[in-house]
Every structure is written in structure tokens, then in C-alpha cells.
């Protein structure tokens with residue numbers, strides 16, 4: 196069953212006087228349990244697409260169905276509700292709260308679900324354990340390495356048991372070793388049945404997913420390797 200269905204999604208941004216089409220008739224179906232990477236060069240529309248899938252932005256035209264629900268015409272509150280109930284986010288720059296320790300960073304999303312403090316902390320501790328940080332729960336972000344911060348961010352994304360994990364360049368700020376640890380965690384989450392959409396411009400990271408789609412100038416290619424990185428015309432064999 197499809198969890199994400201985008202049909203003819205277009206996104207225009209006003210740049211100066213002219214609207215510029217940044218996403219062009221994007222069609223994308225993601226089945227439950229899929230682990231998908233989307234690759235594309237800088238400025239190709241990756242974050243714009245991710246923001247639409249993540250209900251952080253709305254398309255100019257086209258339709259988006261998430262887990263069977265048509266998201267057209269939802270107001271901001273309803274969108275926030277969809278995000279809280281269905282989605283987990285991991286960003287390149289972690290977005291942790293500097294004044295909260297790892298445990299409270301991870302527990303934070305549960306605040307909006309009306310879960311008791313005791314249960315919030317128990318579930319946060321469990322999520323941190325799952326990413327191997329059980330001995331860092333009372334550390335603050337500035338006491339953690341980049342890789343550890345990203346693992347806290349993954350625990351925070353997973354603590355609400357989302358249906359879909361969205362990651363925008365999750366290894367972009369990390370060295371190779373820390374990046375590989377993040378990919379190990381994504382692999383494990385995928386093996387446990389999580390649906391993952393990951394954006395990256397690194398081929399080695401994209402190769403960790405089960406399949407890779409390419410976006411170039413706002414056009415998503417889901418039919419193999421028609422679009423190559425760097426825009427080269429040459430056939431590879």
C-alpha cells in the first residue's frame with residue numbers, strides 16, 4: 196500500500212517579478228516500508244520537495260495523499276497535526292534545543308501528544324538506547340559530537356513512532372565514519388519496517404537505500420538512470 200502519493204506536483208516561487216517553477220509535475224509513489232533516496236545537485240528542488248512531503252510547505256498545484264488522506268485544503272493546524280502524528284524529521288544540521296539535554300530533546304515531541312512526564316522520559320530513554328546513546332542521556336548538544344547529535348535527532352524523530360521518516364542530507368555535516376553509523380541506524384529502522392525518504396547528494400549515501408531516484412531542475416526521474424549527476428550526456432556501462 197502506498198503511504199505517499201504525489202500527483203503532478205508543481206511549486207512556483209516568486210523570484211523578483213516572475214514566478215519560477217521549482218518543481219515540475221512531480222509524480223511519486225512511495226510504498227509502506229520502502230527506503231528511498233532522492234539525489235540531485237544543489238538547487239535542483241530537493242528541499243522544496245521534502246518540505247512538501249513533510250507538510251512544511253504546500254504545492255502550487257497537484258495533489259498529495261499521505262496514508263490515504265488527501266492533504267489539499269488543510270489549514271495550518273491540521274497540517275501540524277499530520278506532521279505530529281505521521282512524520283519524523285532528520286535535518287542536516289540536527290536542530291536540537293541547546294538548553295535541553297539529550298533525554299529532554301528526545302522527549303520534547305511527546306509534549307504535544309499529552310503524554311505524562313514520566314512516560315515521556317521513559318520513551319525517550321528507550322529511543323536513545325536504540326541509537327546507542329544510553330550513556331549520554333544527560334549530555335547537552337554542545338557536549339556531543341556531530342554524529343551523536345544526529346543520533347539524538349533520529350531518536351527524537353522516532354520517539355512518536357512515525358509512519359514515515361524524512362531525512363534531508365542527514366550525513367551532510369558528518370565525517371565518513373559518523374555518516375556510516377547514521378546509515379547503519381537507517382538500515383536497521385528500514386529492516387524493522389520504517390518507511391524512509393532520504394535526500395542526499397552523495398552517491399555512497401544514496402547507495403545505502405533500496406532505490407534511488409534523481410531530481411534535476413525540478414523534474415523527478417523515477418525510471419532508472421536517465422538523469423545522471425553532473426548533467427553528463429555520456430552513456431555509462
Ligand SMILES: Nc1ncnc2c1ncn2[C@@H]1O[C@H](COP(=O)(O)OP(=O)(O)O)[C@@H](O)[C@H]1O
Pocket residue numbers: 208209210217235236237238239240241242243244
Ligand atoms: N523561499 C524561496 N523563494 C524563492 N526561491 C526559492 C525559495 N526556496 C527555494 N528557492 C529556489 O528553488 C530552487 C530549489 O531550491 P531547493 O529546493 O532548496 O534546492 P536543493 O535542496 O536541491 O538544493 C533554487 O533555485 C532556490 O533558489
Ligand SMILES: [Mg+2]
Pocket residue numbers: 241242243
Ligand atoms: Mg536542500
